[in-house]
Amino acid sequence: MIPVRGYEGERVAVLGLGRSGLATAHALAAGGATPLCWDDGAEARARAEAAGLTLHDLTRREAFDGVAALITSPGIPHLYPEPNRHILRALHAGIPVDNDIGLFFRSLGSGEWDEMDQPPRVIAVTGSNGKSTTAALIHHVLEAAGRPTQLAGNIGRGVLDLDPPRDGELIVLELSSYQTELARALTPDVAVFTNLTPDHLDRHGGLGGYFAAKRRLFAEGGPDRAVIGVDEPEGLFLAGQLAMGPGDDRVIRVSVNEKLTGPGWLVHARKGFLSETRKGKQVGAIDLRAVPALPGTHNHQNACAAYAACRTLGLSPKVVEQGFASFAGLPHRSQIVAEANGVRYVNDSKATNVDAALKALMAFDNIRWIVGGLQKEGGLAALAPGLANVTKAYVIGREAEAFARDLGDVEAEVCTEMQVAVAAAMSEAAPGDTVLLAPAAASFDQYDNFEQRGDDFVARVRAALGA
Known part of the structure; x- marks a missing residue:
């Protein structure tokens, strides 16, 4: 405590x-x-x-x-x-x-560190999508490297439930916009911004308020290092606000949409290869295609952000790569739950909004897609780039018929219940197919939370396979 x-x-x-x-x-x-x-x-x-x-x-x-x-x-x-x-x-x-986050930062460094050789440091991760995987990946790499570390916040333990930090400990926090918008103290040593897509807009009074809540993590305390995903205008803007110039290596820019160039500290991934450059020279690289727990461009973005954060903590590229290789992934986030008869079964129940679901669709081919639930603002039009990978959709949720109509030209079967959708998808799946749960919607019409929805999918798949 x-x-x-x-x-x-x-x-x-x-x-x-x-x-x-x-x-x-x-x-x-x-x-x-x-x-x-x-x-x-x-x-x-x-x-x-x-x-x-x-x-x-x-x-x-x-x-x-x-x-x-x-x-x-x-x-x-x-x-x-x-x-x-x-x-x-x-x-x-x-x-x-x-809130508890404000109390945590207010209390963490209040005198007990005076006799430590290396005061504990805090790495805080925020963003719309990928923050859980990014935070867990950083924590795992640190553990694999033998560094003392704890993981908390919006994942795992509450921040005030943490053990008092040891000498040199690294505390990794996943922080949602709900947590950052009200905290009266926000002073991480390293702050990470993964990306920004529309979400929780009613809570924040629109996209600008949502971004403002995320931005507080960087503006309130002034972290020593900031890792910023720059694939959206908001990330570009944030990086520009924090950096004193193109070569300011206190800001590490991250991208999976383009090859980053310039004199600064840059990490990008293209075609499955992560590259780190400083002062215009490549200083590290990882083949992410060899990491089964991080499939798809969206996970490559998470990997770039985690890699950059670990590098700021003094870990070598080789040590980070070794940590990536042993990462098992998180439940409900591109979680491969089974492979049988040439068919792969993937639980991405955490894909509760359109952007997260699109990233899941872009990560796989020949998808038999279980989708549906409480649709969020903005509709489903943004899913269009990923629909070419969908063989058929199996729609769940209390408003499954309306949801299916919104999918346009995609062949869709209204199943309503998870058990019906899983049975239909499994009966029609052929070798090379992926049965993917990526709902693009909230779970509260049928489940208490996305974890319960994902657990239901996993249980039904494994029961059908006799696993």
């Missing part, structure tokens, strides 16, 4: 009692504060009370009297589409609003 510093002897309200909220309350108590816990859900309140935490009804008129701060869970809106009622009352009362 990371004890929260700066609130010793203070009363601090905690709103939202899921994983991060409970960890925040315990970390506040460990740091000498009195956490006052509330959740609008009775079940969550009961869990907190069973964990020995003090409930504090934020609906009462005097609820914020004598409260030093309100710490809110990332999933609770504080501005758009409209502020949560408790957050609005805190703002009216002039009470600071923060």
Whole structure:
């Protein structure tokens, strides 16, 4: 646990009692504060009370009297589409609003590092797509190289659940826009921006607000190194804002769309080959085609970002390559779950938006595509470049018929349920085909989350194969 510093002897309200909220309350108590816990859900309140935490009804008129701060869970809106009622009352009362990420950065370096030879460092990864794989890949390479490291944030453990860092430890965080937009402290040593595509637009008031939330990771604390994907205008803009000139190697530009040239620190991948150049000379290269857990251009982008971050930490190209080779990938992200009779089965349930699904479609040929769910803003038109790789679509979700119509000329079968879609795809698949779950939609019409959806796909495939 990371004890929260700066609130010793203070009363601090905690709103939202899921994983991060409970960890925040315990970390506040460990740091000498009195956490006052509330959740609008009775079940969550009961869990907190069973964990020995003090409930504090934020609906009462005097609820914020004598409260030093309100710490809110990332999933609770504080501005758009409209502020949560408790957050609005805190703002009216002039009470600071923060989240666990802000508390983490505020508390991490508060005195305990004085006797360490090498203070711990934080590598924080954000972006629309690929941030989980990028963060996990960095963490894996560091582990494989024998470096002390922990992984947390939007993946795995909550940030305040981390063990107190050891001498020279490297903490890798995956941070969503929900986490970066409200944190009052953001001071990573290395910050990574993978890419930007439209997502969560209602929460951020549009694409500009979404980008602004991501940009805070780089603007608030000024990282020592910034790894920036420049394949979208926003990434180009961010790199331009941070760099003092073309040769400023504090900014490492990453691309999978073009060969990067110039005097700066550059990492790009073309046709499966990663290349690193500095001052116009190639200093490292990796054949990514030999890494089975990183298929497709989108994973090559993740690899470039992870490679660049690891290089800033002093790892050699060879050491990074060895780490890539032993990376097993993440569940629900281009996860190869089985291969049988010449057919490959891939779980990419994390492809919850059109851009992520397009990248999955571009990574494989002869696809029998399981798709559908709660469609997001913007429609499905952006999938067009990948549809040539689709042999047939098998559409799931409560609105499967409407979803199928939006796929245009693609042959589509309305299945509605996962079990029907898997059975149909498997019965029609031929050697050389890939049965791919890449929904291009949220899961909440039929599942609690994308993990549950992916687990359902995997279980049905393996049951049918007798695995």
